[in-house]
Amino acid sequence: MSPDNRKNRRFSEEAGMSSAPIRNRALERSADDALRRIFGFIAFYSLFIFLGLLVLTAACGLTWWVLGTLIPALLHHLKLVVLLLVMLAGVWGVALLVGGILIEPLFRIEKSSPETARIVTKQDAPELFELIEETAREVGTSMPKTVYLTPEADACVFFDASYWGLFKGAEKNLSIGAGLMADLSRSEFKAVLAHEFGHVAQSAMRCGSAVWMLNQMIDLLLSSRSRFDGLIDAWAQADSRLWRLFGSAAKRLLRFIRSLVLKRWLRVRKADLSLSRQMEFDADAAAGRTAGIGNTISMLAKLPVLSRRQTLCGRLLNEFCREKGELLTDFWGAYRSLENLFERNDGVRLSAAQKLAAIPAGFEGSDARLSLEDVWDTHPAIADRIEALRRLEGGTAENAVQEAGSDAPAMSLIPAFLARAVGAEAVSAVMSAEPKRTAKTNESQETSQFALWAAGEFARYIPPISLAPYIDRDLVEFDLSRAIENALAAPQPDPFVPANDADVRQYAAALEDASVLHDILLSRREAEALRYGSIRLVDLHSKNLDEALSQPLALAEERLQSLEPRVRTIDEAVFKWLYSHEKPADRGAVARAYCDIFYAQSFLSSADALADRGERLQAWLDRVNEQLLDAKKAEAEVFMKETSALMDDVTALLPYIDWDALEDVEDASGLEELRRTADTFVAKDEKEAEETVETRTLTSFAQNIVHLHEALRLVARGFIADRVYELRAAGPDMAGPGSTGKEA
Numbered sequence: 195m196s197p198d199n200r201k202n203r204r205f206s207e208e209a210g211m212s213s214a215p216i217r218n219r220a221l222e223r224s225a226d227d228a229l230r231r232i233f234g235f236i237a238f239y240s241l242f243i244f245l246g247l248l249v250l251t252a253a254c255g256l257t258w259w260v261l262g263t264l265i266p267a268l269l270h271h272l273k274l275v276v277l278l279l280v281m282l283a284g285v286w287g288v289a290l291l292v293g294g295i296l297i298e299p300l301f302r303i304e305k306s307s308p309e310t311a312r313i314v315t316k317q318d319a320p321e322l323f324e325l326i327e328e329t330a331r332e333v334g335t336s337m338p339k340t341v342y343l344t345p346e347a348d349a350c351v352f353f354d355a356s357y358w359g360l361f362k363g364a365e366k367n368l369s370i371g372a373g374l375m376a377d378l379s380r381s382e383f384k385a386v387l388a389h390e391f392g393h394v395a396q397s398a399m400r401c402g403s404a405v406w407m408l409n410q411m412i413d414l415l416l417s418s419r420s421r422f423d424g425l426i427d428a429w430a431q432a433d434s435r436l437w438r439l440f441g442s443a444a445k446r447l448l449r450f451i452r453s454l455v456l457k458r459w460l461r462v463r464k465a466d467l468s469l470s471r472q473m474e475f476d477a478d479a480a481a482g483r484t485a486g487i488g489n490t491i492s493m494l495a496k497l498p499v500l501s502r503r504q505t506l507c508g509r510l511l512n513e514f515c516r517e518k519g520e521l522l523t524d525f526w527g528a529y530r531s532l533e534n535l536f537e538r539n540d541g542v543r544l545s546a547a548q549k550l551a552a553i554p555a556g557f558e559g560s561d562a563r564l565s566l567e568d569v570w571d572t573h574p575a576i577a578d579r580i581e582a583l584r585r586l587e588g589g590t591a592e593n594a595v596q597e598a599g600s601d602a603p604a605m606s607l608i609p610a611f612l613a614r615a616v617g618a619e620a621v622s623a624v625m626s627a628e629p630k631r632t633a634k635t636n637e638s639q640e641t642s643q644f645a646l647w648a649a650g651e652f653a654r655y656i657p658p659i660s661l662a663p664y665i666d667r668d669l670v671e672f673d674l675s676r677a678i679e680n681a682l683a684a685p686q687p688d689p690f691v692p693a694n695d696a697d698v699r700q701y702a703a704a705l706e707d708a709s710v711l712h713d714i715l716l717s718r719r720e721a722e723a724l725r726y727g728s729i730r731l732v733d734l735h736s737k738n739l740d741e742a743l744s745q746p747l748a749l750a751e752e753r754l755q756s757l758e759p760r761v762r763t764i765d766e767a768v769f770k771w772l773y774s775h776e777k778p779a780d781r782g783a784v785a786r787a788y789c790d791i792f793y794a795q796s797f798l799s800s801a802d803a804l805a806d807r808g809e810r811l812q813a814w815l816d817r818v819n820e821q822l823l824d825a826k827k828a829e830a831e832v833f834m835k836e837t838s839a840l841m842d843d844v845t846a847l848l849p850y851i852d853w854d855a856l857e858d859v860e861d862a863s864g865l866e867e868l869r870r871t872a873d874t875f876v877a878k879d880e881k882e883a884e885e886t887v888e889t890r891t892l893t894s895f896a897q898n899i900v901h902l903h904e905a906l907r908l909v910a911r912g913f914i915a916d917r918v919y920e921l922r923a924a925g926p927d928m929a930g931p932g933s934t935g936k937e938a
Contacts, residue, residue, distance in 0.1 A: 284440030345620030347373030392480025
């Protein structure tokens, strides 16, 4: 046995078979801190309930005094008595309805389970439960209360949520996605189970379960409309003016309370999500100790491939049923029939026996240098999780995949009847209909015709992953006139070759990295920490972003500039290949699409912050009326300054708008209205009139003009993509290289 294999074996024996999880002290401290914030929120929420009880007590005292003392003294003033009774009823109505909305989440238990889940018992799948029990024992945790099986490529631990479960504990349930079993080995699937049981074993899970349950309650309070909301809405529209006044008061009071609860909860939620990301790393470590580092890495690397393939399979099944009138009920058979098409499309050989040591090229994070910890992310990036596992073992990717374990397909853990039942649930889900609604179609389990039809769909409409970076990004601008002249001068070689794939992938990743860094700088995204190459930045919320991001931004721009000359050559080669192989009558449309892309990219780079500023001002107007602005002069001055700056930016960009190009993405009436609005801005700028254009008109124009250019870029890219995919599917001789014809 080699030293590396002995090392892996010792690692498995000493750590993987341990009945007690390794304690993460830092994680426990973070969890304790988060729990304190959670129970602080509970105290805050309970305060509202306590105040509501005080209001009810005061209402009781007021009622006693009005009925026992005031009304007998005013019996000869009948109208006044009626008025007092109406007001008393209004006070009670406000107290009871608002109190009911606040208290209802405390007694509402959500029996949560995935939508397409079915309960599985040990009698149904003895081999599956044997592996579940073995994994739970090795991780050092108890068995879940209920095991669910779903068709998704996902797994999770979840809880039955109620307020009282925060104190007495909630029952944990395990949801297993059969989609994960499709191309994972039993050893890799054991890593999935160990990851989920790693969560259960974490002492920090106390915090996770508390937040999960509180989140359900807060969602009920803030998002769900109960019967009490309906009563308050009807009350606020009552015929009686006095009675309607109390309904409006209840509505405003409830809106105020909900806004306070939301602000407080968002602070708790951010802290929990930060902890959640730490817990993912810790659960991955538990999976590595139990199932092996290599199996865990391979499982994580396969996830984006599995997810994309099963999404595509579902979409194709839906289209096949619509087009051919035949419903395939065997989802997994259909999935297997597409294996060769998937492999040609994404370049990945995926099977239970084939381990992956890294995320395949073209999938999430494969070429990015930026690793971001977004404050609203529940999970770290898969690339970061794999890197953490490699550091945990202290070995290389080569060592990480040399581990013993069963390479038998994980799908063999469940009997055939159960796999078929879950597959039927998958088909029902992708058809967006209950089985009884699709009963008129011809049901079949024969997949050969489906596979043959799907091959045509792949050729025409589903581009290989390697082609996406050529088109689905901002193109590097080149001299279009010269490219048109050169395109027909000589046969144009196929630019979609492996030698170019790496360059365009890296450039697309560099564009995304730079875009995300700019979004953070402009506060479009909130990041807690990030890493760019070897640069690591933490606690970004407490730093000056201009200073903190200066070095990563400089490096990102430097990377873009270094790749740009090579990618410009590739982009021009793609255009010349497409232009020369198009039919002469269609070449003008290709040239126009490239013109639209270059124009839209240029405009959007100049109007980068235009829509954001318009949205901020629009939101400000929505919540602040003119009286409040007059009362707060400092706030009004800032508002007017922002409005003036937006007007300056809009008028500066007006001369560069190509209204003819926008006709492709907007109807004539809408475009004419925008042009009239633009004319008023120009007139105001030229005449320097004292009256200002209405701010809402300005913000709406700014947002609309940016969105139209985004749509133009998207439509033009889509046209180019369609032409490329169609020509490659039909073969390069569709029009013939260097074919002559009337030029556009």
